[in-house]
Amino acid sequence: MYDKKRSRKISDGRKRWEAETLGKTLKRSPERLSRFSTVSDEEIGALYTPDLLDGFDYGKELSFPGEYPYTRGVQPSMYRGRLWTMRQFAGYGSAEDTNARFKYLLDQGQTGLSTAFHFPTLMGYDSDSPRARGEVGKCGVAIDSLKDMEILFDGIPLDKVTTSMTINGPAAxxxxxxxxxxxxxGVPSEKLGGTIQNDILKEYIAQHAWIFPPEPSMRIITDILGYCAERVPKWNTISISGYHIREAGSTAVQELPFTIADGIAYVKAGIEAGVPVDKFAPRLSFFFNAHMDFFEEIAKYRAARRMWARIMKERFKAKDENSWKLRFHTQTAGCTLTAQQPQNNIARVALQALSAVLGGTQSLHTNSMDETLALPTEHAATVALRTQQIIAEESGAAHSIDPLGGSFFVERLTGEMEAKAMAYIEKIDDMGGMVAAIKRGYPQREIADAAFHHQRLVDAMEKKIVGVNCYKMEENLPIPILKIDENVERMQVARTREVRAKRNGKRVKSRIDALKEASLSSANLMPVLLDAVREYATLGEVCDALRETMGTYTDPAMF
Amino acid sequence: MASAAAGSQAAGKSRKPDRKVRILIGKPGLDGHDRGAKIIARALRDAGFEIIYTGLHQTPEMIVNAAAQEDVDGIGLSILSGAHNYLLPRIVSMLKEKKMGDVVVFGGGIIPDEDIPKLRKKGVDRVFTPGTTLQEIVAYVKERVRPRK
Known part of the structure; x- marks a missing residue:
């Protein structure tokens, strides 16, 4: 950060301080812990000084907002121009239930939609499949056919809102x-804006809602990249997600490189499929977790931007600046919420959300206090949204761009985060890239090890969780939780059967046959898929057809 | 890479009395949250149990068949999808149909308190909720699960 001479002087001063001033105090009263570490168990020093940033070049490492390598933010004016998008993930019960929740959230000042589908939809089964018994509408909204989708967005003009959809195996x-x-x-596809998660690699790694094996899945993804480059230019085609990797138990230092390595795999696949990099890379976006360790998280977001910019420019030779920019959504960490004293979760979420804002997120979901118990009630979801609004409107955190930039501590953490993440990426490159690494079970094993290590630390009280292993209380105030009406399953099954009875069965069959045929050729699958769903072919039918031609994936079940 | 299906298919006839207690850790339903299941599988293995892990997305039939084939003494079921009220009792009743009603079934996940008494009534021996330590679960299994006769 400073020239050698000044740096040396500070370093000498620091040694003197350690020996004299600090030393005297420590003799009298030692530090609370023998070792201070982040939630990822990375050691943290007592004091960070400029000499620890030896060789730090402002222009190279930080530069200015909206300029390469974007460490300080991807937009020139950041939140002074426009606040981040407040996008609460929502979905439960029937399409009608979720449509009502969407409208409520928009009325409360939410600025974008984010859709949670129930597990049968995520896995490509219809609600009347035996696999769906007991699951319908439980963890998200039940979508079997275009009919459900029409109801889900009824009265919501798709040219006025952007919609994010957490869907991967059946994303297309x-x-x-x-x-x-x-x-x-009547909204042409050129005007549609939004995001599909469509990140199958992290499904194999962490979230586990897959259908097909890796290779055909990657082909579907490159079909989407190609189709959107021509027809849906404002759509974010993949939301490359670290969120679930982290929830599955990775550290921050694993979340970052595994996510970026997934991104590298998609960029390589797109280029290999013949789509020019600058045609699709600007529409790739990212999705990170906001975990409990405040500064570590901020360092992670800043490092992520710098890494992606360098990788896209130097490794993939992208020319369009928009290909270099890492835009990301953040969700606060579900796995940090506690069932004990659930109101405490409001404070956890506020801290996590603040780290995302100080880290320069483009959109944010704040978890509700009751999510370790069930899906959020309207009240809990409102408190979560208000938490973001308080950060935006009251805290002053959105006034200045990258306010922690230049902090000796944060810059040092950011640099360490990047270096450790790059070491992981090199290791994955050596294995032949992320698809090969997944087949070897490498990221899965790393995550399981980290999860186990963390649980041991918590059980040994080396990592404290308020209300769980310290500050416990006998009596918790119960909070009301959302119950999913058991009739949802019956009604949804009836609706899907009615859709099947009313549609033109012959046309559906011919569209499904055309889809199978296309899947065996190198044709882009998007147009044939569109033809099939327009005729009300159900999700389960379409996925079953492709299961026949593309095969299925099952859990390797290692622990 | 400890995986499912380690060894013995013998249906419990020629067992030594001091054999290890065998526990099947299962993930019924469609949710993909296996962090807890894997941690518990490891902790029980480290505590000396023989562990069979089914992997994700199992139907009740798949779990009960695996339990029979592996001749297990206890079954730990992890579920975070909200489908516990259907899936857990279904597994217990299928075990009874197979004359395996003495296999101890316990569970954990995102399960509201008010559902727990109903699940226990239907034969789920114990339901662990978030925040439970590994020691508690290991102690429970040691205490409660014995080799089947």
Whole structure:
């Protein structure tokens, strides 16, 4: 940060301080802990001084907001221009239930939609499949056909809101349904904005809602990249996600490189499929976790931007600046919430959300206090949204760009985070990239090890969790939780059967046959998928057809 | 890479009395949250139990068949999808149909307190909720699960 001479002087001063001033105090009263470490168990020093940033070059490492390598932010004016998008993940019960929750959240000042699908949809099964018994509408909204999708977005103009959809294995199918709803509303695909998660690699690594094996899954993804480059230019085609990797138990120092390595795999696949890098890379976005360790998280977001910019420019030779910019969504860490004293979760979420804002996120979901118990009630979801609004409107955190930039501590952490993450990426490159690494079980094993290590630390009280292993209380105030009406399953099954009875069965069959045929050729699957869902072919039918031609994936079940 | 299906398929006839207690850790339903299941599988293995892990996305039939084939003494089921009220009792009743009603079934995950008495009534021996330590679970299994006759 400073020239050698000044740096040396500070270093000498620091040694003197350690020996004299600090030393005297420590003799009288030692530090609270023998070792201070982040939640990822990375050691943290007592004091950070400029000499620890030897060789730090402002222009190279930080530069200015909106300029390469974007460490200080991807937009020139950041939140002074426009606040981040407040995007609460929502979905439960029937399409009608979730449509009502969407409208409520928009009325409360939310600025974008984010859709949670129930597990049968995530796995490509219809609600009347035996695999769906007991699951319908429980963890998200039940979507079986275009009919459900029409109800889900009824009265919500798709040219006015952007919609994020957490869907991976059947991303192409659900996206096709969204495009079809747009057609019905008279909104051309060029005007649709939003995001599909569509990040299958992290499904194998962490979230585990897959259908097909890795290779055909990657082909579907490159079909989406190619289709959107031509037809849906404002759509974010992949939300490359560290969130679930972290929730599965990784450290911050694993979340970052595993996510970026997934991104590298998608960029390589796109280029190999013949789509020019600058045609699709600007529409890739990221999704990170906001965990409990405040400064470590901020360092992670800043390091992520710098790494991606360098990788895209130097490794993939992208020319368009928009290909270099890492834009990201953040969600606060579900796994940090406690069932004990659940109101305490409001404080946890506020700290996590603040780290995302100080880290320069483009959009944010704040978890509700009751999410270790069930899906959020309307009240709990409102408190969570208000938490973001308090950060935005009251805290002053959105006034100045990258306010922690230049902090000796944060810059040092950011640099360490980048160096450790790059070492992981090199290791994955040596294995032949992320697809090969996944087949070897490498990231899965790393995550399971980290999760186990953390649980041991918590059980040994080396990592404290308020209300769980310290400050416990006998009596918790119960909080009301959301119950999913058991009738949802019955009604949803009836609706899907009615859709099947009313549609033109012959046309559906011919569209499904065309889809199978296309899947065996190198044709882009998006147009044939759209043809099929327009005729109300159900999600389960379309996925079953492709299961026949593409095969399925099952859990290797290692622990 | 400890994986499922380690060894003995013998249906419990020629067992030594001092054999290890065998526990099946299962993930019924469609949710992909296996962090807890894997941690518990490891902790029980480290505590000396023989562990069979089913992997994700199991139907009740798959779990009960695996339990029979592996001749287990206890089954730990992890579920975070909200489908516990259907899936857990279904597994218990299928075990009874197979004359395996003495296999101890316990569970954990995102399960609201008010559902726990109903699950216990239907034969789930114990339900662990978030915040439980590994020691508590290991102690429970040691205390409660014995080799089946």
């Amino acid at each position: 199918m659900v996206f096709a349904m969204y495009l079809a709803v747009g057609e019905k509303q």
